[in-house]
Amino acid sequence: MAPLETPLPRSRGVSVASIFERYGLIVFLVALLLVAAVLSPTFLRPANLVNVLTIAAPLGMVVVGQIFVILVRGLDLSVASLMATVAVLATAFKATTNDAIPMIFAAAIAFSAVVGLVNGWLVAKRDVSPFLATLAMMIILQGVRFAYTGGAPISTLPPGMGFLASGRILGIPVNLITLALLAIVFGIVLHRSRLGREIFMVGSNPKAAFLNGVAPDRVIILCHVICSVCAGIGGLFLLGYVGTVSNWVGQGYELDSIVAAVMGGVALTGGRGNIFVALLGVAVLVVINNLVLLLGFPIEMQLIIKGIIIIGAAAFYRTRLA
Amino acid sequence: MSAVVAEFRRNRLSLSYVIVVALLILLVAAGGFLSDRFLTWRNFGNLFQQLVVLGMVSLGQTFVVLLGGIDLAVGSLVGASTVFIAHFLEWRPDLLWLALPLALIAATAIGALNGLLTIVLRVHPLIVTLGMSSIIFGATLMYDKEPGGSVPRGLADFSYANLWGIPVTAIVLVAIFALAGLWLQRSRSGRSIYFVGGDREAARLNGLPVNRIVVMAYALSGLCAGLAAIFLTARTGVGDPRIGTALTLQSITPVVVGGTILAGGRGGVLGTLLGVLLVTMLNNLLNFLNVSSYYQWVIQGLIIIVAVSIHTTRRRQ
Amino acid sequence: MVTPVIELSRIEKEYPGVKPLDRVDFAVRPGEIHALLGENGAGKSTLIRVMGGAIRPNGGSMTYLGKPVSWQSPKQARAAGIHVIHQELALFSELSVAENILVDAQPRNALGLISGRARHARAAEILAQLGVKISTHAKIDELPLADQQMVEIAKALVGEVRLLVLDEPTAVISGREVDLLFDNMRRLKREGVGIVYVSHRLEEIFEIADRVTILKDGQVAGTGPVGDLTRDEMITKMVGRRLEQIYPARRKAPAGGPDILKISNLRAGHRVRDVSFAIRPGEVVGIAGMVGSGRTEVAEVIFGTRDLDGGTIEFDGTRLDRRMPREAIRNGVGFLTENRKDEGLFLGLPISANVMAPDLAGVTRRGLIDRRGEREIALEQIRNFAVAAPSPEVKVGNLSGGNQQKVLFGRWSRIARKLLILDEPTRGVDIGAKVEIYRIVRNLAEQGVGILMISSELPEIIGLSDRIFVMSQGHVAGEIDGASATEEAIMDLAVRSLDRRESTAARLEQVA
Structure with a gap:
């Protein structure tokens, strides 16, 4: 029987929109790089570029995790607090040799996983809104951290921690290799694996996901665990970059990671987004921040530009896909 | 009797209030038991003094949350307003009558802009107010990074004035809450916030001016931030761009503890007032007990979780 | 000649690439129930929106009560006495019935403050006019759908109403509730209100409407008194060609083989009290009954999304231990839910x-x-x-x-290798697609799948089912053979009240 329905939007139109969605950001980034190169001769110098990327790497790691939570209609405000807490945790071993580094990593990942588990449990099982659950977690971690350090952490770290920021393997910075590995592994999980499909189903329609045999609670909890673990790893790498432990390592990363994800086309309403595009969002954010400095603007200008960009980007994706 | 029960069931909210009130009573009793300085006029005077700013900002937050939105720009706005007020008054201390209304108008306008942006750009309020917060904060810092400015004597006196032993600012706060409550429950425009918060599409189909109501709620949040800034500047005597940073998230706690749900359409200002009392009193008591502020953070986080858990469980039944 | 309440002439609406309305003429007289028919996408909802002021047409003219008008907003149309009841009810689930009825017209006292007491009094007055008993204090989400619909209609009576537009009001209600709705429509009609009635159910058109206009691809395919058109002619005009047969042929021989699904003495909540039946491979079993009779709940229990309080469920002769959608799916059971967008x-x-x-x-x-x-x-x-x-x-x-x-x-x-549960499989679907879906269902049955179909549309239940179970108040009130079933027989079972003792017990349970 011939189709009796209203005419469909042609599929080409749909994919053009999605291509634009994907490449529009690249175009923007390239334009930004060009502007940067023209305005500031120092921008394209390898030293500056490496510097930009080194700053970008820990944020990128947090974003990789943040996406998982946003995709299931959540968000995680506790990532930054977790980063600082993991940094403080790293000092707990009072290690002066590099032998302790694997242990520090193991402890950080385990601790982060537990935090993610609690966040996920609150959201999935206790019906606490992700905003409030992770907000509470943020404050609680902050309290625990300060209570442990008494306000002033003693920065005893293995000397090798600096390698996380400055080290290179085959000439490529270690932190970028790690970010690439994280992005690829979790990219495959998200976009190719069965779990990834379940994540998109839950984000798109949790009720329907349940009726199709998926356990939404389990998926949401897993997403929170992945998010926290990524943030924990990002925290260690940021610690390596900063060099000394403070109670505020990673401050602002909770919002920056959400900003980058939104700029990278991840919908806060869940069920739509791509890890690699979101990482482009990180690149744009970091390049803009760098540009502000190179142009000699006061650093506060970053805040203003960031504010305009997050609103603009969200509005852009909204209209593109409306 | 069954009618009473039915009324209670219908008005699940009032049960939330009962829980918060019970907790408050428990807290006062515990406070009196644990410290002989807690149950004194002097302490309560202090306590009211402390809760005025948080109360004001939380009230503004309540309007927006009732609407189903959230305002993450309040903290920056409070900071910016204190800077404006203090610097203006340092320049012309005689123009107090002009400075304060100007500050309120500006804060209200910025609040309205938040609302307007959510409508025009159709972007989630979380993102809009987050972005605006960043812009406001950046702009304020570009003007002045450090606390500065000053206030005339009269304004400072107002903040420490007492009437029958009660801080005048607290009386003003309660009066504003009462007015806000009356407006929300008994006026057409106030009720319309519940309609829009309950179901925006339905409100539109019912011919309500949805956009106007949204802008109004955010404008009110801005106005409350401006009022909070006045209280704050009067007390501290300076304008400090960073003073509101923590207020943004702090202002949400009393709202949700008071039973106003983030999804919108349910709750009220009485709950928020009780929530502000609870949070402030708890911190006050913990100070008396010499509990470090670090643990107070932990406790505040736990309160959010417990309160929201209680309210959502009640709702599911 | 009476002046029409509303008269649209040569109304056009165009979007880039589509033209939902193409020179449409449409008029409603006072005291007339005018049915608007057409497939999905034929332009019905666009036409309704034009009348209600939600959409401005690109061309044509409109007169209302004899005067030319062009609405700037829904608010303006409403103020003039046009009330549109949309398919998706515009109610606030957290608020009281009274507040919902008087959304924009809350009675105020001398100080300009809203008066709660006056609000409830006024709302109760309006509900009494409609002849329904609903507490004005109840919250909307505590009410059954049918009552919610009555609240929506009550809203129309707050101000003066001259034109009432109902967009598929019976999609979510059935039986007695439809009767109550129709009674009220007739009463409004006697008061001179013009009524536009949109429905996919042709039987209802014959029962309630005076005139009918059929839209096809944005144009008027026919209009006239209901009596002038037969059911088949209406369908032909809607679809644009004849539908030889709406329902595919039933299977000749009765289904054989062991039961695919056997449920015994099922109890779940207060909606499912005691339900037993069995389905064999390759048969279509229809479940009829009022909304709220426990139809959907039985399906949910079978699929594992609703807790079981008692009784047994067997697939292929084995009882399932874990009751989750995942288990049902693994056992070859599919569930096409009632609300396709939400679930x-x-x-x-x-x-x-x-x-x-x-x-x-x-x-x-x-x-x-x-x-x-x-x-x-x-x-x-x-x-x-x-x-x-x-x-x-x-x-x-x-x-x-x-x-x-x-x-x-x-x-x-x-x-669904074994069992496919369908809950309102053709809701909101136009007649062409319906026919296709009926064929699909029959084909699946031919391949040996057992089909359990819940539907509020009796013709569909009768036309498609091999056997029909009628549910009432959480029980199976009776079984009817599909080939010999009539709507009367089904309705008789659906509204048959249970014996006094049982219904008292049921009420007590509800109270508790």
Whole structure:
């Protein structure tokens, strides 16, 4: 029987929109790089570029995790607090040799996983809104951290921690290799694996996901665990970059990671987004921040530009896909 | 009797209030038991003094949350307003009558802009107010990074004035809450916030001016931030761009503890007032007990979780 | 000649690429119930929106009560006495009935403050006019759908109403509730109100309407007194050609083989009290009954989304231990839910992902999704079910209602090797797509799948089922053979009240 329905939007139109969605950001980034190169001769110098990327790497790691939570209609405000807490945790071993580094990593990942588990449990099982659950977690971690350090952490770290920021393997910075590995592994999980499909189903329609045999609670909890673990790893790498432990390592990363994800086309309403595009969002954010400095603007200008960009980007994706 | 029960069931909210009130009573009793300085006029005077700013900002937050939105720009706005007020008054201390209304108008306008942006750009309020917060904060810092400015004597006196032993600012706060409550429950425009918060599409189909109501709620949040800034500047005597940073998230706690749900359409200002009392009193008591502020953070986080858990469980039944 | 309440002439509406209304003439007289018929996408809702002021037409003119008008907003149309009741009810679930009825007209006291007491008094007065008993204090989400609909109608009576537009009001109610609705429509009609009535159910048109206008592709395909057109002529005008047979032929021989599903003494909550029946392979079993009779709840219990308080469920002779959708799916059971947007589809995901949703294991190789395999299966289902879509990558949200429903059939037909539960499978779907869906259902049965179909549309139940169970107040009130069933026989069972003792017990249970 011939189709009796209203005419469909042609599929080409749909994919053009999605291509634009994907490449529009690249175009923007390239334009930004060009502007940067023209305005500031120092921008394209390898030293500056490496510097930009080194700053970008820990944020990128947090974003990789943040996406998982946003995709299931959540968000995680506790990532930054977790980063600082993991940094403080790293000092707990009072290690002066590099032998302790694997242990520090193991402890950080385990601790982060537990935090993610609690966040996920609150959201999935206790019906606490992700905003409030992770907000509470943020404050609680902050309290625990300060209570442990008494306000002033003693920065005893293995000397090798600096390698996380400055080290290179085959000439490529270690932190970028790690970010690439994280992005690829979790990219495959998200976009190719069965779990990834379940994540998109839950984000798109949790009720329907349940009726199709998926356990939404389990998926949401897993997403929170992945998010926290990524943030924990990002925290260690940021610690390596900063060099000394403070109670505020990673401050602002909770919002920056959400900003980058939104700029990278991840919908806060869940069920739509791509890890690699979101990482482009990180690149744009970091390049803009760098540009502000190179142009000699006061650093506060970053805040203003960031504010305009997050609103603009969200509005852009909204209209593109409306 | 069954009618009473039915009324209670219908008005699940009032049960939330009962829980918060019970907790408050428990807290006062515990406070009196644990410290002989807690149950004194002097302490309560202090306590009211402390809760005025948080109360004001939380009230503004309540309007927006009732609407189903959230305002993450309040903290920056409070900071910016204190800077404006203090610097203006340092320049012309005689123009107090002009400075304060100007500050309120500006804060209200910025609040309205938040609302307007959510409508025009159709972007989630979380993102809009987050972005605006960043812009406001950046702009304020570009003007002045450090606390500065000053206030005339009269304004400072107002903040420490007492009437029958009660801080005048607290009386003003309660009066504003009462007015806000009356407006929300008994006026057409106030009720319309519940309609829009309950179901925006339905409100539109019912011919309500949805956009106007949204802008109004955010404008009110801005106005409350401006009022909070006045209280704050009067007390501290300076304008400090960073003073509101923590207020943004702090202002949400009393709202949700008071039973106003983030999804919108349910709750009220009485709950928020009780929530502000609870949070402030708890911190006050913990100070008396010499509990470090670090643990107070932990406790505040736990309160959010417990309160929201209680309210959502009640709702599911 | 009476002046029409509203008269539209040569109304046009155009969007880039589509023309939902093309020179449409339409008039409603006072005291007339005017049915508006047409397939989905024929332009009915656009026409309704034009009348209600939600859309401004590109061309043509409109007169209201004899004067030319052009609405600037829904508010203006409403103030003039036009009240539109949309398919999706515009109610506030957290607020009281009274507040909902008087949304924009809350009575105020001398100080200009809203008075709660006056609000309830006024709301009660309006509800009494409608002859319904609903507490004005109740919250909307505590009310059954039918009562919610009455609240929506009550809103129309707050101000002066001259034109009432009802968009598929009976889609979610049945039986007595429809009667109550019709009684009220007739009463308003006697008071001189013009009524526009949109429905997919032709039987209702004959029962209630005076005149009918049929839209087809944005144009008027026919208009006139209801008596002048037969049912078949209406369908022909709607679809644009004759539908020889709406329902496919029933199977000749009675279904054989062991029971695929056997449920005994099922109890769940207060909606399912004691239900027992069995389904054999290859038969279509219809479940009829009022909304609220426990039909959907039985399906949910079988599929594992609702807790079981007592009784047993056996698939293929074995009892299931764990009751989860996952287990049901593994056992070859599919469930096409009533509300396809809320519970069925992933609107933001492509057709392929929607088709494969319950069978991820079937396309997972070493933990990863086999995209090519998934695409092939999706393509095959698109062909099998004639989904009008250019590729499996199209997002389901971009499809029309009928095509979305076919995607769901594409999904569940793969899963439901044994049993497919259908809850209102043709709701909101136009007649052309309905016929296709009936064929699909019959074909699946021919292949040996047992079908359990819940529907409020009696002709559909009668036309398609081999056997019919009628549910009433959580019980199976009776079984009727599909071939000899009549609407009267079904209704008789559906409204038959249980014996006094049982219903008292039931009421007590409800109170507790």
